[in-house]
Amino acid sequence: MLENISPPLDRDQLIMQAAALADHLHRAGVQWMPRPNEQAVQELKTRLFSPNAEAEGAGNAAASTMEAPGAGTQTPVSRPDSASLSAANPSAAKPTPAKTVPTKSAPATTSAPTAAGASPLLNAVAKPYPGASLPLAQRESELVALASEVAACQKCSQLARCRTHTVFGEGNANARVVFFGEAPGADEDREARPFVGKAGELLTKMIQACKFSRDDVYILNTVKCRPPGNRNPDPEEIANCRPYFEKQIELIRPEYIVCLGAVSGQALLDSKLSVGRLRGRFHPYFDSKVVVTYHPAYLLRNPAAKKAAWDDLQMMLRDAGLL
Template sequence: MEQEKPTIDGPDPAATLAQAAGLAEHLQRIGVQWLPTPDAESTQALATQFRVAGQDTPQPQPEAASRPTSAPATPVTAQPAAAQPAAAQPAAAQPAAAQPAAPATAPSPPGGSPAPGFALQSDSAAANEPYAGPPLAADARAAQLAAFAETVAACTRCEILSKCRTKTVFGEGNVTPRIVFFGEGPGREEDLSGRPFVGKAGQLLTKMIGACKFAREDVYIMNTVKCRPPNNRNPEPTEIENCREYFQAQFQILRPEYIVCLGLVSAQALLQTKLSVGRLRGKFHSYFDSKVLVTYHPSYLLRNPAAKKAAWEDLQLMLRDAGLM
């Protein structure tokens, strides 16, 4: 026995179809791109009657959504649904499996050009970026540096360094400096006194500063790590990372015009690079608003006096750029 097919409800099928046509046109105008139908036969009839102009073949849709095999059409005078914003679609008329309309503009592909205002980074993760916020007045800088120095003095992030140190060495000097000299870590004399660069290497640094027509009190001097590594070894990468927050905070407060990295450890830590001093010296790098110059550490110059000429050439590059030579 042939199963009876469902029919369109209503006493007058012609009037019902006319109402359906009007409803289809209205739904198309507000963004609905399909109409549910009782069965496949009715679906095909509606698709034939209301086909979008220029769309000759029905579009297959997921079965789970009970969508018709072709998109219903509106009269030629109606705007296509794609021209309507996605937000205009009523939630009740859209099944859970319905796909959202395509965005008007596609997002930039991965690996494309950076967004405006973001510079491509080279040696430093902070290259060419401004320091955050407005600069502080001198008394506010001094107060913040003093607070950070107390935090460093109580720091136990590095188990080995915190146990073998005598004093932490935070930094000292002018809190509104044009130049910051950025070294590696404290030595024996610095560990005992709590002051940076006071041993033989510090005495040479003082002479280098004097050759630039500055006094120690005119500049700020600090190190990458704040505790002396055992036997004056180089700091471990984890120890540098533990201190990164501290030296970054110092630079954020000080905002010097120039940063002179003394040696490989400070240069690689600040610029986040693996290049050697020989590859980094002789030109300026960037750390936020500061110009970064890389030269040899004073302790290296004590062991290799012939390199003093190259170090002086580096400092002269800075002095000429600053208009001091």
């Protein structure tokens, strides 16, 4: 298992991610977080990240530049040397154990203590979608062309043989919210539309509870063909369809992506965590905020989970200013 552990980020990456996180929290409405100060950052880098700087000292000094709630402009706090510490308090000179750097495979599982109405903490640093945002007519045209390409796809020989239709996706090419499911079922395969069976009826009710209609949002799946026996798509099938669903999302550029179930959440976020570990906070996918919640088919089998799913949708609605 050790070979699967990602190496810790280098110092420059940590600084860049901390600055990006501070900027995101300001945009989300958090008032107590100080804005990045380029001069202070450079001074800290020079003083703390020299070859003789201690790893734990760097972390402590960086943390000391954060403002307390309601405080004014912060001033970098100097770190006393070990001699002065020893003179003032002999026990302070004892080294402290080095802190373990969290790896990519173990993201934080709690939300940030933000002000009322602010977004839960994003799980990583977001980056913009590549290229320019297209006009609506051009988005629709490119989605139609991509749907034709999907209809002729033969990458997954088993799925291509047993499908009745490919199920590309449908909805508003300028949608604010995209609902991202797992794979078509028998009803979807027959009608060439996503989420039209019993799970689709529940999804429609969930969308309507958010004060949207299906025409307001966009709905798609990770794979475009029904797997035999309604099994989950295997990793190779998801990999074959990845360019299609990534291009759909890139063209639409939604503000929010609601991943319905583990398959879509894990595929989009490149994660192996369960829905229970991924839900309850936002994750970034380029400029979009990702919400992971339970699949409508799971909710039909486990009605008690409907409250948690509604909590996830309410989190999105509050962040969007719709609740």
